[in-house]
Amino acid sequence: MTLRLTPLLLAGLLLAAAPAATAQKKNRKTTPSSTASLAGNAESAIKEADIKRDLFALAGDKYRGREGGTLDELRASSWLAEQIRAIGLEPAGDDGTYFQWFNLQRTRLTPGSTLSIGSHRLRPGHDAVITAPTNARVTAPLVFVGTATPAELAKVDVKGKAVALQISGAPTDGISYRRYLFGKLRDQAAELTKAGAVAVVFISDAPAQAVYDHWSHIFERGRYGLPGDANVKVPAEQTPVVWLPSSDLSWARQAGQQFSTELKVETFAYPSVNIVAKQPGTDAQLKNEYVLFSTHQDHDGVRAAVAGDSIYNGADDNATGCAALLAIMRAFKQQPASRSALFVYHGAEERGLLGSRYFSDKPTVPRESIVAVLNAEMMGRNAPDSAALLGSTAPHLNSSDLVRTALAANQAGPQFKLDVEWDKATHPEGWYFRSDHLPYARLGIPAIMYTSLLHADYHTPKDEPARIDYAKLLRMTQWMYLTGWAVANRPTPPAREVGFKLER
């Protein structure tokens, strides 16, 4: 599950979904099963012990958090491919392999970028956040303006100066502090730049420090996209905006200091990988259609330590999905369905759904042959009897036919109480927009996400295998499998919602 997208980023990503593709036209043989029949399934091949063993292996410290585009992600991907080979599924990636390679584009400050305030030398990205990567070269006197109230600003001429100020205030209108803070960083920097400041230095207060602690390592990494994406283009030169921790306040506020920086931006491409496998169907015609089981194998890697632990294991996010797909493969191997089952582990999901954007753009099977996408994302936490099916509520609903099949599978199987709040367009987390079913939904392909939703350990080093509810994860896996089994055996593919269009 990716971090929440900023409204700015979303504006760029929110392209209208393509019109729903025309329904399959060719005649086909009817299959023995009724529309949502679960008869003949191999659910018993899905075992909690297998899921638990696989999850501990993948989310152990050995793979160091599987960060997209790193050797850790590639080693974890090799391990997954070995498991798939042992289960006996066919490769369905590039050139007869289990892999589909693609490039990430990354744009960041060069390690050689420099920043100093008075006698303090700071490493940009490490000791100080630069809020937007930019090429810039500035040397100017630093002036501290307190919390930059109009009264404080009236006392100084900021023209030609680097302006330091302390962040203050908290929202009173119910918006999250993080949104408030990022808005403040952007708007106040713009105002000061307009007034003639040549650099802006924000210093955290206590609440801002909490956000700084969590976000500084995200800023440090820079920006990721697929080659050609707007967010990874090197931006035009702009006023450097620096954000410091609260511990720097005592010296940063002192008068008579010089601010000096030389920032350089670099952009480069490097590989990530999708893992793709299939179990061919048994029906001579329907085997040319695919039910796509989706998940992502990457997580957040090694970052700032929390309580002495720097490995972000991503056990729930998303080793649960990875272990679930291996288990579902075993069931399809034991008893293939009429249609083919396609399994795609998407790389670099946490870097912005990059693997799923790539695969949905360049699928290794004909795109029109993908009849449904069932996406597994964070399935092993929270109350044992609750879960959510994202993509089941308008405007996210793109196939009520598929959703009906999934709800029937829930009734026939695990009988989770389904949360309906998190799929609403008004939900502040925007959960629907943060996982790998999204690029497929944008293309009009029926798509749903299975999830047990957010928890306090999300994107922290505490998301560890020991904290997973394996009995629940087993039932989530069964639910996905039973849905996929029903879809793979029905006479016709799930109907697409007419006029589906994603808006937020």
Ligand SMILES: [Zn+2]
């Ligand atoms: Zn995530």
